[in-house]
Amino acid sequence: MVMENLHRKFDMNDENPACMLSDSSFLHSTSRPEVPDRSCDTSSEDIYQQKNDSSPINSSDEEDDESNGQFSGTSTMSQHKRRFADVKPPYSYIALITMAIESSTSGMMTLNEIYSFIMNRFPYFKENQQRWQNSIRHNLSLNDCFLKIPRAPGRPGKGNYWALHPGCGDMFGNGSFLRRAKRFKLKRQQQEEQAHIQHVSSYGHFNLYGGPPSGYKPYPLPALPSFPQGLHQTQQYGLPPKSEAWNAPSTSAYSSYYNTGNITNSFGSSFGSSLTGSLGGGYLSGTNVHSVPPSNNALTNSFTNNLPNYSSLQQNPYCAPQYPGQLRLQAT
DNA sequence: AACTAACTCAACA
DNA sequence: TGTTGAGTTAGTT
Numbered sequence: 001m002v003m004e005n006l007h008r009k010f011d012m013n014d015e016n017p018a019c020m021l022s023d024s025s026f027l028h029s030t031s032r033p034e035v036p037d038r039s040c041d042t043s044s045e046d047i048y049q050q051k052n053d054s055s056p057i058n059s060s061d062e063e064d065d066e067s068n069g070q071f072s073g074t075s076t077m078s079q080h081k082r083r084f085a086d087v088k089p090p091y092s093y094i095a096l097i098t099m100a101i102e103s104s105t106s107g108m109m110t111l112n113e114i115y116s117f118i119m120n121r122f123p124y125f126k127e128n129q130q131r132w133q134n135s136i137r138h139n140l141s142l143n144d145c146f147l148k149i150p151r152a153p154g155r156p157g158k159g160n161y162w163a164l165h166p167g168c169g170d171m172f173g174n175g176s177f178l179r180r181a182k183r184f185k186l187k188r189q190q191q192e193e194q195a196h197i198q199h200v201s202s203y204g205h206f207n208l209y210g211g212p213p214s215g216y217k218p219y220p221l222p223a224l225p226s227f228p229q230g231l232h233q234t235q236q237y238g239l240p241p242k243s244e245a246w247n248a249p250s251t252s253a254y255s256s257y258y259n260t261g262n263i264t265n266s267f268g269s270s271f272g273s274s275l276t277g278s279l280g281g282g283y284l285s286g287t288n289v290h291s292v293p294p295s296n297n298a299l300t301n302s303f304t305n306n307l308p309n310y311s312s313l314q315q316n317p318y319c320a321p322q323y324p325g326q327l328r329l330q331a332t
Numbered sequence: 333a334a335c336t337a338a339c340t341c342a343a344c345a
Numbered sequence: 346t347g348t349t350g351a352g353t354t355a356g357t358t
Contacts, residue, residue: 092339093338094337112346131339131340344348
């Protein structure tokens with residue numbers, strides 16, 4: 001019932017203009033308000049005023065009626081969609097990259113795949129590609145939470161793969177996808193170790209390039225859909241899909257699953273399925289490879305102890321731990 | 333006010 | 346494609 005209301009509120013097919021994006025009352029009703037984005041205030045009035053700002057959207061004739069404040073109850077569906085695409089999604093680039101990588105079955109993506117994911121999910125980014133794509137590259141290079149995984153020598157294509165660092169877990173635990181609670185930054189020594197790991201991996205020690213094994217999942221999916229908050233093609237902006245795909249699992253379901261040690265396997269699988277196996281049983285924590293029994297994994301325990309309350313997560317699609325990057329790992 | 337995260341532009345390899 | 350730096354804006358403490 002609650003989810004159904006959310007779907008209605010965010011459904012792009014809804015004829016109510018206020019439903020095109022999150023309305024401010026909805027956001028502000030959360031216990032942890034979303035940090036406002038100067039380029040994406042989601043109140044309907046401000047959306048239209050945004051036209052007067054230095055909007056990167058080209059000023060076509062089509063938009064004149066809107067910039068003149070004529071967007072009204074008689075507006076058309078095309079106007080809705082255009083307006084939807086005009087508004088920058090309330091996510092930082094780091095969040096967008098994380099979403100993209102998390103959405104892949106292999107747990108890693110090329111730069112182009114990341115571009116495509118973002119453009120497919122967020123119409124806003126079909127414009128001004130040079131600007132935001134530069135920012136994407138900048139963020140990939142700058143942030144330690146993203147790991148560059150070189151291609152296998154015999155694997156065709158351009159560019160490296162990018163994956164999420166296992167220790168970057170709860171970057172958005174403050175409830176905002178715009179601003180992380182804390183930057184995930186490796187110390188110098190860790191950076192060097194990570195560089196070594198990436199170097200080793202490029203020579204196949206971690207079997208990164210044979211492709212994921214059949215049935216491979218980057219993180220536990222049986223109970224956790226890839227995008228709980230639902231970056232659905234027709235809904236986007238973090239809206240739960242209408243399908244039955246999103247059934248909030250009970251925390252007990254998660255606990256039992258992660259206590260099996262599968263979370264440890266998922267660490268390894270994010271960086272190639274045989275990371276764990278090739279090291280004779282271990283996991284990647286930060287940049288260190290540990291040899292411990294999977295079930296006695298500090299990260300696992302920490303994760304299990306920090307499972308979110310899913311009943312509350314359903315209330316607000318912008319609430320923090322709604323995509324699995326935040327659920328999969330808990331930094332210790 | 334100071335600090336920090338994020339964004340943008342740009343230069344360069 | 347990837348890295349790095351500078352400058353700016355804005356949120357947090």
